[in-house]
Amino acid sequence: MSKLSGAYYEINHMNMVAEKDQWVNQIHPLVKLVLTILYIADVVSFSKYNIAGILMMGIYPIIVFMLGEVSWKDSIRRLRVVLPVVCLLGLFNPFFDRQVVLYLGKFPVTSGMFSMVTLMIKGILTVLATYLLIATTTIEKICYALRIVHVPAVLVTQVLLTYRYISVLLKEANTMMQAYALRAPGQKGIHFKVWGPLAGQLLLRSIDRAGTVYSSMVLRGYRGEFYFEDRGKCGRKDYCYLVVWLVVFFAIRVVL
């Protein structure tokens, strides 16, 4: 599967997952967004030798995975982007930080190894947390949450428009690439002579499309302002969800 069609599949798939009617999906998007950011900040700020604390933080993804009936398999696929970089950086730690802290049998364990492991766990947990957010909340809902906290309407609208047209343009780019590949068998990418024309064509088409989108907006009364649907405020359930998790995070922080 090519990168383009892979991305197309991924977006459609994530959207489908996020639209499921699970209990976690119905929690107010702002609560989930805030919780995710706090969780990530919390995980990341654990000391780099505190494996116990970091491990305990795994309780959040485990429970949300179960509550939201989110697929483990999908989430593991997503680790492939971040984990190599994090691991690579982590791998240096044992070389530079060689203080031996204990022996497992005859094998010396250094503090660098500890920090390597915590870094990797941090990498996994932060990616999982973001995944759980997007797997239970659609981008539109996240944008709605952003509006509640007064992120400017221009920015939010632009994100929504980009999101709307990603799948359209991925499809278009994929068709172009396929047409190219059929006439240039055996090439892995785009030959440098057609770098400009190929990407340029896509660019011009995108600009033209933007023109039509604008026309369509103008014909329907758009004058540079945006109105957002009110999708309800946080309820008691949402607050409870937030508070329970914050207590858990705090408890882990204090105890470990």
Place this chain on the structure above:
Amino acid sequence: MSHIHIDVEDVSFGYEKNKNVLSNLNFTARERDCIGLIGANGMGKSTLLKLMVGLESGFSGNIHVEEIPVIPQMFPKIREKIGYVFQDSESQLFMNKVSEDIAFAPRNYGMPESEVQVCVERALSMVHIEHLREKSIYKLSGGEKKLVAIATILAMTPDIILMDEPTIALDPKNRRNLIHILNQFNHLRIIASHDLDMVMDTCNRVILMSEGRIVADGAVMEILTDQKLLEDNGLELPLRLQNGGNHL
């Protein structure tokens, strides 16, 4: 004469100087007219539609929509009366959810939220797609997208509907459904299309354009059965009037 009508008087238009895309157009579209605007590629059909809603400006002559002149100051007013269905639904539908997209126009016109929802409901039911209300746009089929696009303009309760190639890229079943729905409307409709069979099924009047001029303007059966007239202007008889098989 009722108040719903469009008057086009001596309209000429060109993107470059001395190169007219449209020259000296004259016609009046009346209430309950359903006009098929036909002609070969690049003969100015879409351009004419765009002039009427002010998407292209700088023409000579006069266009009046319900007595309102089509000039920049009047664009917002005119656009409340005219719904324009683009050829490419993908560009016309720019929100992520069907109901949001349909609600775009009513919200822009300052309707209170409760009325907006009523408006969305009514638009959906007019094209029989109530079941698509909560769907994501990207999940819709081509036919569904076209119907949603029509619903988005119906939400503005226009008097007049302009359509650019509505049946393009629709499968036969969706095409038939669309024709059925178009026939239920009693708006003044102008449909630019190559699909002469669809024009035959939906329109009562045909305007044939060639090289930016109106070549013929008359009843549907009169023009669409005139093989010589059509062929002289780069068109062919509707498929159903052609001899069996030779249209392949």
Place this chain on the structure above:
Amino acid sequence: MHMADALISPAVGGSMYALSAVAAGYSIKKIHLEADPKKVPVMGVMGAFVFAAQMINFTIPGTGSSGHLCGGMLLTALLGPYAAFLTMIGVLLIQCLMFADGGLLALGANVWNMAFYGCFIGYLIWRAMNGRTMSRGRIIGASVIGSVLTLQLGAFSVSIETLLSGITDLPFSVFIGMMQPIHLAIGMVEGLITAAVLVFVYEARPEMLSLAEAGEKKERFSARKTIGILAVIALFIGGGLSLFASSHPDGLEWSIEKVTGSTELEAAENSIYRQAESVQEKTALLPDYQFKNTESGLGTSFSGILGSCLVLVVCGGVCYVISRNHKKKGLS
């Protein structure tokens, strides 16, 4: 070059968020939406374009590998710096949510490293070279110089942010020695791709490249102003970071310790940690388990690790049983 959440501390992440937010706020003010409402759909669709274009593999002649488009430099030439910057924010946000490229905590940093330099510094270079006269050569020159320079700045920022976050023991000089040359090559390739696209646009629709100009004419984008803004921002980042760092063991102190040669293990042993030790001693499953180097606090935490694993397994098991029962009920 996307930074992951795990590579950044909340202090650095927060500061970078603040910086990017200031730049975004300023850009929103500057795009003059009232005068040109068309910018929003253009930004939206162009964001999607950048997204799709980033997925195209451009074969680098003479090598087996391929390069990619990043977008900042390209957008700034087409849309001007403000609209380009806002567009890139959208792209980066969606990337981090949908594709785990970057992260929510690191978003501010990523916006700064990739969008800010690419759009604002990139625009200065674009303006300097193509402001008055435009030609094929100038476009190629500006694209390559702009891409290389902005990527270098970005890579440098990544190194600094990683260093300030204190997550790697890699000496700064080694890290930066790795980052800069790699991004020199990436910048060259990206510059050439950007150039190819812009030259194509220049030949097909030259008016599009002057669009950005027309929009900014009212408010001239002056170098002096930009430098002023950068200076304020630099003060802000310095002040913000040192504030954070003073209360945060993983922040600047880490690098200071590196310099002074003291062991960073002391930093790990803060008061919470000592408290934790005492709690652990009382409750841990293996209270007598001792290691050679108990001073570091690592020894006792080993039993904590085992405890954590146990809790996780139990928790996972319980959840599994509950969800299985739940499903069974649903079926019957």
